[in-house]
Amino acid sequence: MPTTATCWRPLSPPVRKRSLYLSLSDARLAVRRFSKPPVQFRLIGVCVCVCVCVYLPAPGDVRCKTVRSTAESIHARSVPLLQLVVMEINLRVKWQDVRLRIPPGLADHEYVPLNPVILKHIWVPDLYIDHSEGSYTPSVLTDIASVWIYGDATVDYSGNMFVRVSCRMNYTWFPRDHQICNIRIESYAYTLDHNVYSWVPPGLEVSDGIPSEQFLVRFEKTEPYTRVQDVYGTYPALAFRLHLTRRLSYMLLQVYLPSGLLVVVSFVSLVVPPEAIPGRMTLCITTILTMCSLLGAAMQSTPQVSYTRAIDVWLLSCLTFVSVVLFEFGLIIKMMEMGKKEEATKKQHKVKNVSQVRPFHNPGPPPPEDTGGGYFVRAQWVDRVALVLLPILFLVFNFAYWWWFLAGSQNAMPDLAKNSPL
Template identity: 25%
Template sequence: MRRVLIFLLLLVPLLVGRKSKSKSCKRTTFSRSTTNYEAWREQMTVCDLLEDYDPAVRPSGRTPYNDTKGAVVVTTSLNVRSISAVSEKNMEFVAQFRFRQEWYDDRLRFFTKEDTLIQSEYRNFEFIHVARDQNLWIPDTFFQNEKNGWYHYLNQENRFLKIRSDGKLIYDRRLTLHLACSMHLSRYPMDHQNCEIAFASYAYTTDDIEYVWDVPAIQIHEKANGALPNFEIASFKNGSCTSKTNTGIYSCLKVEIRLNRVFSFFLLQLYIPSSMLVGVAWVSYWIDWKSTAARVPLAIVTLLTMITTSHAINSNLPPVSYAKSIDIWVGACVVFIFFSLIEYAVVNYMGILDEHRQMRKAACNRSRLSNVIDNDNGFGESLQSLTFSPQEKKRLIRRRHKKSLELQEGEGDFESIEMTDCGPPRTAGHMEQGWTFHDTTDLVYIGQRKRVELVRWCSVLSSRGRAERIDIIARILFPIAFLLFNFAYWSIYLEDDEP
C-alpha cells in the first residue's frame, strides 16, 4: 500500500507538468497523391514545432530583425464592422470588429536560410494554419472599457491562428463588445460624443509585452454607419494610453471615435411639434375671454402634452446634474404655454372687475337720472350740481325735450350707449386738432398720417376693456418673445464648440 501511495505522489507532478504543454499530434502517413496531402504536411510541421513547446511561457522577444531578448512586440489593428446601439442612458455603445494581433515566437520558426533540411520540398509553404485544439502562447489582451461582450461562433468559431515561416504569428478574431463611453450631454441633441476602444495586457508589464499599431491601424467598414440610427461616424484616430500602476507600467492602445448626432430626427420629432404646441396655446388669445370652457382646456391640454413629451425624453437620458439644451427648449415651451394659462387668469380677473365696476357705475347713473326726472322743477339746478360729462349733459337735454327718457335695465346698458357729439360737423381742414391735410406726395404729410394712425390705434386700444387690451398685447408680445428666444437658442447651440 505504501508503494502505491509513493507511486501516485510521483505521478501527479508529471501529469501536471504535461498538462501545460501543447496537445501531441497523432502521426499518420499520407502519400503525395492524397487530396489533403498539403493539409497533412502543414499539420505535421505544426506537430514538429509543438513537440517541446510550452504555451505557458511567453516568447523570448527575438525577431528576425532583432536577435536580442526583450519584450514581445504585439502589432495590432482593428477592422470595425459596425457601431450600433448607442445608449445615452447607460453611457455605452456596441461595436463589432475584427481584432488582429501579430507577434514573433522564435520557437515556431520552420524556414531559415541556414537550415537546408527545413528548405526541403515538404516545408516550402509560407503560412500554416494552427488547429483549434493546438495550444500556443497568446497575449492576454483585455479591453479596459468593456462592460460585456462575446465571441462569434456561427457556424464555427470566427477566428484563425496562422504561423509564418519566420516564426511570426497572426491571430485574428471577430467579437462584439459593449463598451463604456463617457458622454457629456450639455448640448444634446446637437452634440457629438468621443468614444474609445482601449485595450492592454492584463498581467504583463512593458518588460514583457509592448503593443504597437500596425499600418493601417484602423479600418472602418463603409457600411458601419448603417447600424447607427441617430449617429454618424465623423472621424477616428488611434493613440496610446500606457498607464503606470503599483505593479508596473502597462502598455495600452486606444481608438478614439467621434460620433456626430443626426439632428434631423429631433427636428422633426421634437422641435417642430413643440413649436406648434406653443402656437396652439396662443390661439386662446383670439377667443373671447368670456368663453372659459374653450380657453382653459386648450391651455391645459397643450401644457400636459408638453410635460408628457418632456418626461418621455428624459426617460431615455441619464439623470445628470447639469442642464441639457433639450431641457432648456422644453422648459421654455412649457413656460410659454403656462404663461398663456396665467394670462387668461389675469384677463378673466380683470374682465370680472370691469363688469362689476360698470354695473356699479350704471346703477349710480340710473339713480342720478331718476332723481333728475323726479325733480322736474329743479332740473337746471340739479343738472348743474351733478357731475356729468358734457356728452351726458347734452344727452339729458335732448331727452328732457322729448319727454321720453327710458331707463334700461341690465348689465352695463348705460355704458354701451354711444356718446355722440352734437356740435357742428368738422370740416375737412379740421379733422384732427392740430393737423391739416396736405398733398399726398408730401413726405411730411405721410409721416403725420402714420402718427395719426398710431394715435388712432392707441385710442381704439384704450377704448377697449382691460381684459381685451391684455389679449391684444399678448397676441403681439408672446410671439415676439418666442422669436427672440429662438434666435438666442439657435445662435448658442448651433455653433460648434470644437473644431
C-alpha cells in the same frame, strides 16, 4: 513590424509543462506550453478591422440595419453617464515565439493552419480591452477564428468577435451632442520590459460608409505607441477613438417642431374675444396639456441626467410661453369680473339717487352710462399688448436659442480634420 527591442529583460529558462503533437498532412508540428513569455518574445502587432454596431441613448426606439452582414442596433440604457458601445471587430494579432518547434522544411513565409484550440497549449499575449464589459465570438460549426504558424515561429491569430465597451457620455448639447469613446487594447500583466505593441499596416481599417440614421460615425487612430502608467509599471497599449455625432433631424421633427407649433397655437387664443370664455379656455388648457405630455415623453425617451441640456432649455421655454398665455387669460377674466362688480355698484347708487329726487324738479339730461369704468378698458389693453408682445418675444427667443445652440454645439465638437480620422 518593430525590431527586437533592447529593453527585453532576460528571464529564467521557462519550465516545460507538456508537449502536444498534431498531425498536419505529411508534417508533424510540436508545440510546447510555458508558464512565462518567451525570452525573445516580441509582439509583432495588432491589426484591427472594425465594423461598428452601436447602441446609444436615442429617443427610445431600436433600429437594425445590415452593414456588410453586420447588424447595427441603437438602444437606450438606463445608465445616465456610462453607455454601452458594441462593436463587431475582426482582430488580428501576431507574435513570435522562438520556442515553438517548427516542422523541418517549412520556409519563413510559409504557414501551417491550425485549429484555434491550439491556443490553449501555447503562450498567448494577455490582451484585453479597457472598460470592456465582455466579448463573445460567434460560431456556426466552430468559432470564427483561425491560427497560422509560420516557418519563423510567428503565430498569426485572426478572429471575429463582438466587444462591449463602456463609454462616458456628456449630453450638455443634446440633441446635437458629440461623443468620444476611447477604446484601448493593452496588456494586463506584462510591462514594456516584456512586451511592445505596435500597429501592423493598415492598423485600423474601417468599412466604407457605415450608415446610421441618428449618428455620424467616425474613427480616429491615435499615436502608434501608447503607454499606460500605473504604480506597478508602464504597460503597452494600442488605442483608437470612436466619434459619434448625433444628427439633429430626428429630434427636430419629433420634438422641436411640434413644441414650437403648440406655442403658436396658444397664441391663436389671443385673437378670440375675452367674452368667449369656454372656447378660449378650452384652447388654452388643451395646448398646455399637450405641451406637458410632449415634455414628459421627451424626458423619458432621452438620456436622463442631473444637469441641464439644450433640449431642456427649449422645452421648458415653450412650456413657459404656453403657461403665460393661460395666465394672461386668467388675468383678463379677473379684470372683467371686477369691471362687472363696479358696474353693478354704480347702478345701485344711481337707483338710490333717482328715488331721492324732489317732485316737480327737473333733473336735466341723464349722465352718460358707465359700463364698468377702467377695468374693461384695461382688460382690452392687456389683451392687445399680449397679442403683439408674446409672438415677438417668442421670435426673439428662437433667434437667441438657435444661435446659442448651434454655435455652442459646434464649438464643442473636436476638429477631426486635424486628427486624421479614418
